[in-house]
Amino acid sequence: MAVVGGGVVGLTCALELARAGHRVxxxxxxxxxRTTSAVAAALxxxxxxxxxxxxxRWAAVxxxxxxTLAGRADTGVALRPGVVVHRGGGPDERWSAAPGRRPASPGELPAGAPAGTRCVLPVVDTGRYLPWLLAACRAAGVAVEQxxxxxxxxxxxxxxxxxxGLASGPLLDDDSGVPVQGQVVRLADPGLTGWLLDExxxxxxxxxxxxxTDVVCGGTAVEGATGTDPDPAVEAAVLTRVRALVPELRDAPVLSRAVGLRPGRPAVRLERVGSGGRPVVACYGHGGAGVTLSWGCAAEVVALV
Known part of the structure; x- marks a missing residue:
């Protein structure tokens, strides 16, 4: 069987299928x-x-x-505390399963933030995690072809x-996908102990x-934009925001920058379809949550196969 796609979702599907006994x-x-997954902050x-x-359901898996992977030094996964800022409407149900979840104290909130949730979540260093995942695939017998x-x-x-990702829809005559452009800038890590998310x-x-070793700072979510060259004006605006919220970053030098195109879609497509006379399992449209949904979706792909 074949898996088309070498980002975090495709790699995870290939690994789980190989572990289930399939030749992949x-x-x-x-x-x-060079995949979109490599750009992600991957919280x-x-x-x-x-x-x-x-x-x-997929995210919980x-x-x-x-x-579990955070207990292994070679995966690039670490458990880190942090704060999700809430600026209205009360706590978000997306964080209901987060370990150690509690209301953030005033001293844990950035300036101007009215409320937030403090919790401990996996942070995935994609520069280490994706090569680890690729190596795990090969060790499980997956044949990889570029x-x-x-x-x-x-x-x-x-x-x-x-x-x-975004290349999936055209193969199934599905035009519902849309790129959601995200730009990040990576700064030297001055020793921050926690992450911050202010959607x-x-x-x-x-x-x-x-x-x-670095701090991924963002970001943008420009629906329909297709460019992948960093915009200096956008970067300046991002740095202004993050340095106001996290003053420790004011003197941190820029290490690198990147732009990725998230695979947006009204809903994740995860189902059996037929195309070219063969069974096809579609698994795409994960928006900005590829890493977050990868293992849960891969388990469902194995069940569908």
Whole structure:
């Protein structure tokens, strides 16, 4: 069988299918370091993914797996405390399963934030995690081939799992996908002990995710934008927001910057379909929650296969 897509969802599906006893070939258009997954701040966060009931179920499975992986030094996964800022409407149900969840104290909130939730969540350093996941696939017997798939005739195998993000829809004549552009800037880590997520910041989506050697700062969520070159003006605005919320970052130098296109869709598509005379399991449209949903969706893919 074949898995199309070499980002975090495709890799996780391939690994779980191989562990379940299937012979798997993974086709990926890009090396792991050039996938959209490589740009992600990758804090466990059910962001811009629907429907919520399914998303929370898949996310809970991933939370358990990632928590286990955090006990291994080679995975790039760490459990870190942090604060989700709430700027109205009360606590968000997405955080109901977060370990150690409690209301943030005034001293734990950034300036101007009215309320928040304090919890401990997995933070995934994708620069280490994706190569670990790829190595785990190969160790499990997955054959990995770098090849861009544009038609079904290019895909070997009697069963296909389609997990290629934004490239998935065209293969199934599905035009419901939309890119959601995200820009990040990575700063040197001055020794931050926790992350910060402020989705409803009045000046735009803002997050600060320390990973030990760097801090991923963002961000943007521009629906329909397709550019992948960092915009200096956007970066300046992001840095203004994050440095106001986290003063420790005011003198932190910029290490790198990146732009990724999240695979937006009205709902995650995870179902059996038929195409090219073969069974196909579609698994795409994870929005900004690929890492967060990956293990839960992979388990369901295995069941569907």
């Amino acid at each position: 070939r993974l086709l990926t258009a890009d090396p792991v370091e 466990w966060s059910p962001y811009r993914a629907f429907p919520m009931a399914s998303v929370l 991933s939370l358990e797996v990632l928590t 090849r861009r798939v544009t038609r079904w005739d290019d895909v070997p195998g009697d069963v296909v799992v389609l997990a290629a 409803d910041h009045p000046e735009g989506l803002t997050y600060v995710v320390p990973r030990g």
